[in-house]
Amino acid sequence: MAKDYYQILGVDKKASKEDIKKAFRTLAHKYHPDKKGGDEAKFKEASEAYSILSDDKKRAQYDAYGQTFAQGGAPGGFDFSGFGAEGFEFNMDDLGDIFGGFSDIFGMGNRSRQARGRDISIDIELSFRESVFGVTRRVLITKDSTCSRCSGSGAEPGTKTKQCPTCNGKGQIVESRRSPFGTFSVSSTCTTCKGRRVIPEKPCSVCRGSGIERRQEEITVVVPPGLDDGQVIRMAALGEAISGGATGDLYVKVHVRPDRRFRKEGYNIVMDLPIKVTDALIGSSRTIEALDGNVEIKIPPLRSTDEILRIKGKGVPVGQGKRGDLLIRVRLEFPQKVSSEAKTLLEKLRKEGV
Ligand SMILES: [Zn+2]
Ligand SMILES: [Zn+2]
Structure with a gap:
């Protein structure tokens, strides 16, 4: 086991989501790098622990295996390095939730909150033999994907784009907010161009300008050797795509049929x-x-x-x-x-x- 996330947050293994959130809030206040006396390494460590323990799926994986399983990058190769090696993901929405009204004080409000596509979970059944030696499976998944006609630009191929009139091509809408601590600017992603700064002159005929198309896709799942019943493979960025944001992940839960012998x-x-x-x-x-x-x-x-x-x-x-x-x-x-x-x-x- 690489790191004890419970120990990092100073909570019990049975801690409720609320306890975990509270513990992280306390540590985040204490260690935030923008604060005097902050500690970036400690802040990152606490953030990593929180990103795992606040997510039911990741927490369950971590509890069971001491790591979360990652299948990184392109379909085909698998990487079992787990969370630590690839760095941790940080969901700004979570952070906003945690800091509540404090996000502006910590300078978080100036960073844009990136939208993220939904994660998809699927189940696959393996024979005992397949679970021992590994297997490659092709699965068909109907999901929101990047539009194949416009490659996600939202513009009809061959046509031009123009500056977004809502945000004047900035991709962000900036608002000033007053608080007891002074005035802070808060920016949010422009809803017209979804942060892309431009909008198509002629919207794509397939996705009508959204850049997203719902379609069936064949995905190759490489199951590594030696998986046990109930283990989960995470395939990064193979979940649902979203306009102007990161694509979600695909989680493949493995079921192993027991063998007679x-x-x-x-x-x-x-x-x-x-x-x-x-x-x-x-x-x-x-x-x-x-x-x-x-x-x-x-x-x-x-x-x-x-x-x-x-x-x-x-x-x-x-x-x-x-x-x-x-x-x-x-x-x-x-x-x-x-x-x-x-x-x-x-x-x-x-x-x-x-
Ligand atoms: Zn399109
Ligand atoms: Zn815009």
């Missing part, structure tokens, strides 16, 4: 193998069907029941070509019937002291 224990795969009493006593060899092909195994004479045979490198891929092991749990299988001939032999064995 195999189960996972960490990076190892465990299976049961019924063997006969004679095999247990004098050993034997056997071909068994593992997840990825047949494996020849040698059963040595057993010293006890519940013995586990370890086949190295036939478990879950760990990365860099390494894999966990296949653990074969031996189960002694007694014969249903014993023939009179076998009985005679067993009597002899008894005399031998076996």
Whole structure:
């Protein structure tokens, strides 16, 4: 676990959303870099903790796995570095909510609040084998995407754009506000041009100038090896697009169908193998069907029941070509019937002291 977000905010693991918000508010006031005696590193750390713990989905992931899962960038590659490596996202709307009337004092009001498209959550079902080795899935999702005709500009291709008359091409509307601490300017994104500074002379015939088109898209989800049931893959910027803002993310929740023969224990795969009493006593060899092909195994004479045979490198891929092991749990299988001939032999064995 990289960082203890609960510890950073000084709250209990069971803290309510309200407690988390309160704790962050206190720390944000204390450490805000624009304040005298502020501490930017501490402020960022608290902000990161808050951005995870205030989001139900991210908090659940963090509680379960000690990180949030990120599948960054273009579909195809996956990156399991989690939140820390890619930096944290900060939702200015959250911040505004937290600071309430104080946002202007901290200079936050001068930064534009960027709108963000909705996140999308989907579920995919994997066979046990797919969950072990990973798989590539194509899914069809109907969502708001950047308009394919105008590439999001909102202008009919081949036509020009003109300066937005509402904001005079600034993209922002600036208002002065008075507060007990003085006058502050607050800017907000222009609603006419959505911050793009220009508007089309002739709106795009597909999106009617919005730059957004609702359509079905095929998305390639690369499921990495070794995921467990309930884990979530985050695919950045594959959620819903929004005009003049960042695209939301796509969250893919993985469901793994249980297997009749195999189960996972960490990076190892465990299976049961019924063997006969004679095999247990004098050993034997056997071909068994593992997840990825047949494996020849040698059963040595057993010293006890519940013995586990370890086949190295036939478990879950760990990365860099390494894999966990296949653990074969031996189960002694007694014969249903014993023939009179076998009985005679067993009597002899008894005399031998076996
Ligand atoms: Zn368009
Ligand atoms: Zn405008």
